[in-house]
Amino acid sequence: MENSKEPAIDIKSLSRKTLSKQVIDEMIELLMSGQLKPGDRIPSELELMEICKVSRPVIREALTSLEVLGIVNRKTRNGTFFSDKIGSKPFSMMLALSVGDIPSIIETRVALELGLVTLAAEKITDEDLEKLKETIEVMKNLPTEDSSEIDKEFHKIIALSAKNPLFEGIIEPLQNLHQKVLEQIPLEDRDLENTLNYHIDIYNALEKRDPIESYITMYRHLDFVRKKAMKSLEVN
Incomplete structure (x- = not known):
C-alpha cells in the first residue's frame, strides 16, 4: 500500500477496557464519518496496531467480528476491505x-x-x-x-x-x-x-x-x- 495515496486515518486512543469492541466501534466510525467508503481497503493489521495502540490479537478479534457481521471482507493477498454492501x-x-x-x-x-x-x-x-x-x-x-x-x-x-x-x-x-x-x-x-x-x-x-x-x-x-x-x- 502506498501511504502517500491513502487518506489520513483518525482514530481515538483506546482505554484497556473492552479493546476489541472499541476497535470495532472506531472501524465503523471510519464509514460513518466518510473517512473511508464501502469497498475501500482498510489499514493493515500492523497499521491498525500502531493507530489504535493495541496488540495484534485485539485487532484480529475485532476484524473477525466485523467479518462475521458482513461489514468487512478479508482477501488473503490483497488485504481487508469494507463490504460494498452491508447485508442482513x-x-x-x-x-x-x-x-x-x-x-x-x-x-x-x-x-x-x-x-x-x-x-x-x-x-x-x-x-x-x-x-x-x-x-x-x-x-x-x-x-x-x-x-x-x-x-x-x-x-x-x-x-x-x-x-x-x-x-x-x-x-x-x-x-x-x-x-x-x-x-x-x-x-x-x-x-x-x-x-x-x-x-x-x-x-x-x-x-x-x-x-x-x-x-x-x-x-x-x-x-x-x-x-x-x-x-x-x-x-x-
Missing part, C-alpha cells in the same frame, strides 16, 4: 438477541413494513402487481387456514418493490420476523378470510400508486395480526 447479518443478530421480546419484534415489523409499502406505492411495477395478484389467487384457494408461506411471499414482493438497496439487506430477517409473529397465533385463530381481504385492500391501494392509502391498508392488516398475536401471548 447485523439486523439478524439484533433480532436474535431480541428473540424473547415478541412485542418489540411485532412493533419493529410494523415500523419497517409501513415504510416499505409507502415506497412500494411510488415504485411498484405492473410485473410486481401481477405477482401480488397471483399470491392473492393462491390464498383464495388454500385448503387450510395456514396462509403463512404465501403471506410471506406477498410481503416480500412489496418489500422488493420498494427498490431500496438499504432495505433489501433486511428483507430476509424481516421475513423470519414475520414468521415468528405468525407462530404466536394458533391456526384456528388465523382468520384466513380477513387476511385475504386485507391483502386485497393493500393490492388495490398499490395498484392506484397511492402511498397514503397503501400505508393505511397495511397498518390495518398489521394491527389485525398484532392484536391476534398479543392476545395469544396473554392467554399463554
Whole structure:
C-alpha cells in the first residue's frame, strides 16, 4: 500500500477496557464519518496496531467480528476491505438477541413494513402487481387456514418493490420476523378470510400508486395480526 495515496486515518486512543469492541466501534466510525467508503481497503493489521495502540490479537478479534457481521471482507493477498454492501447479518443478530421480546419484534415489523409499502406505492411495477395478484389467487384457494408461506411471499414482493438497496439487506430477517409473529397465533385463530381481504385492500391501494392509502391498508392488516398475536401471548 502506498501511504502517500491513502487518506489520513483518525482514530481515538483506546482505554484497556473492552479493546476489541472499541476497535470495532472506531472501524465503523471510519464509514460513518466518510473517512473511508464501502469497498475501500482498510489499514493493515500492523497499521491498525500502531493507530489504535493495541496488540495484534485485539485487532484480529475485532476484524473477525466485523467479518462475521458482513461489514468487512478479508482477501488473503490483497488485504481487508469494507463490504460494498452491508447485508442482513447485523439486523439478524439484533433480532436474535431480541428473540424473547415478541412485542418489540411485532412493533419493529410494523415500523419497517409501513415504510416499505409507502415506497412500494411510488415504485411498484405492473410485473410486481401481477405477482401480488397471483399470491392473492393462491390464498383464495388454500385448503387450510395456514396462509403463512404465501403471506410471506406477498410481503416480500412489496418489500422488493420498494427498490431500496438499504432495505433489501433486511428483507430476509424481516421475513423470519414475520414468521415468528405468525407462530404466536394458533391456526384456528388465523382468520384466513380477513387476511385475504386485507391483502386485497393493500393490492388495490398499490395498484392506484397511492402511498397514503397503501400505508393505511397495511397498518390495518398489521394491527389485525398484532392484536391476534398479543392476545395469544396473554392467554399463554
